[in-house]
Amino acid sequence: MSNNEFKVNNHNYRIIKNEDENLLFHVPSSALYELDKEGTSLLKRVENRNLCKEDFYSEDLQMLEKLNVIGDEEPNEYIEVKNFPATTLILNIASGCNLSCTYCYKADLETLKNSGNMSFDTALQAIKRLYEGAPNQKLYNITFFGGEPLSNFELIKDVTMYATQFFKQRGANVDFTITTNATLLTKEIISFLKKYQFGITISIDGPKAIHDKTRLTNSGAGSYEMVRKKVELLLSMYKERQIGARVTLTRGITQVDEIWDHLFNELHFSEVGFAPATASDNAVFNLSEKELLEVFKGFKKLGEKYIEAALKGEFNGFSNLHRVIGDIHAGRKKNFHVVQE
Template sequence: MTALALIAHNAHRLDVDGLAMLMHVPTTSLFQMDAVSRDVYDLFQRVGVADAAMLQAELSGRFSPQDLADCVQSFVSLDILRDAAAPETPIRIQRVEDIALSTIVLNVNTGCNLACTYCYKEDLTTPAKGERMDFGTARKSINLLLDQAQARGAVNVVFFGGEPLSNMPLIRQVVDYAEARVAELGKSVDFSLTTNATLLTEEIVDRLDAHRVAITVSMDGPRAMHDKNRRTVGGRGTYDVVSAKVRMLLSRYRARPVGARVTLTRGVTDVMAIHDHLKDDLGFAEVGFGPATSGPIAVFNLDNALLRQVFEDMKTLGRRYVEAAIRGENIGFSNMHQLLTDIAQGTKKAVPCGAGLGMLAVDKGGDLHLCHRFVGSRQPTYGNVDKGIDVPRLAAFIEGAQDRSGYGCRTCRIRSICAGGCYHESYARQGDPFSPVYHYCELLRDWVDFGIESYTRIMQANPSFFRRHLEPRRALQ
């Protein structure tokens, strides 16, 4: 055996309740280490480079030569150990030849009847000034999606805004048209939307239910916290109307679990109280949290101290999630669902998300954007629904996004989960969609460690939880 070096950025060890867990960073695969792999790894972690003589000298009293050899070979195959003289492995860029879409996001109206203080939408305006997408543009968008999804059996259509329900006539037309088109092609279609809930009526709820349109409601918790930022254009709080509409929605809608999406801002950071109110008092199936750190008005953004506190509070709620999971219960904390899904599946990302790859967003004029967050921004567009996708331009973006080595991502232990972070978050905060979300980096590494601990504890105590609660959830997405 030649001298081997530990490739430290390809492995991450974490001890959980006496178990030595090793995450293979390139694939996010998680292994429980046995005695020989633990001791071999610890030796290399201590000395950096070792050969056969050192292994024998250090470990032969505890393990047979064959066990040591097998362990070393397994580490070599995972690129955790490598010939000490070998150069660094170059990043493999996956070339983009075509854009195999699975999802199209229709920005059906730039107008919104609320004036939420933290909203990131650059094209947002009042209801009277809202620019609505017409059916001609929407129809072309659906046709583009189906043309680019020929190898897929299912596609997704997302309605966004502004407030999407302010263009409900278009949503009705699109649902009918898309259902007819996929039936002709032998495919299926899923619809989803995010709404502030103020425009919901019984008729709308029943129609969304009949067509299995997945619904997420933007709501920020109990009255005092919700009304701090989520106000009407005239400045009035909206908690009373939203909570009444939510109760009506949850009493009638049965197609899918309904989740709440919370934006955490200064003064709205009580994770536990918000979760308990939305989940237990109002009855949402899930509650997910998104910290505001790059909104257009800095006074609402969380600074580093508040962001750290929010993550600590999310871990506190996460511990309650783990305790419930061990009992076989699900408390509906969607951030934990996603984290545990990434770990359970061994998520391996070359780019942060499907933006520009499996998903594109269409503005009211038919131009194509990376995602809904970029609609109305100064970032480039990538074709339109009349001429199609500008594949060379979009491919150049996606291929460029795969190599963040110039930003420090190459040696990060969560690079296959984070992949540099949200393009829009980076663009809004730093002016560069490729620049990592540095303000999150250490917090996200700690959050993933918490996820590994949580996954290990649930797997040890109640592994059926994942089959009963996470797998059905993925099937609905």
């Protein structure tokens, strides 16, 4: 084989640079391969079609051919999926909220006084349809969402008890999760969540000065102090599962490391996940390209801390990277936004 006889399949790989280290990301399998200096040099010669005679006998070139980075394109084998069971049900149980977060994406959100709540009959029918669409599975998930879902806590109780028996009678288990702003938490509610071992995510945007810029009560006051007190109560009572914080980053907010430090080291959340605002209908809250670069620099810093902690057998709670690593390990494919510096 000569330099003119092989094909380079550029769409099958990407080079990821990390300081003085290069990694090859294999697109078809979502696998990562470390490239030493010889491997990096070989790949450049491949791309430039400037291979020497010795290269054609190297193990590295054989590996690139095995990965289909070079060589004739392997045909895609499509497998018809006839049964793809959806086992998660998201119940939007409340259209109202006791906060008025400035960046909220729900244009139809009402105050609690004027809100409409899901009925038990609607929830019951949704659970039955979930099972009918994916019968005989071992585990199902029901997520309570809103508005503020805890404003309809009576329905949460009724649905949880009903669903537990419903799936038990069918030889299955059901897991419950909830995303809440924490403001309506009480000892009674926390005890109920403990009993059924809910997965809990708290919407909180960082320390007081940052959180109170956008997460306001209906009267226009900052909600941080109220949220902090409820979080402290929750974390003191709830040890059954890890509790995560979900942070929304809006225009002008790029202090990723400061936010993580406060939520992980001061408030003691088990995980902290960040969601940059980039596609809101109200563009005033979207992060600019420059701000996204600052956020990604912060993510890189947290990623380095993640690695340092992992080498010590510890977890630093940076859930964005933790989930990406899990996806890569499992071979799950996702689209990621790329910003060029």
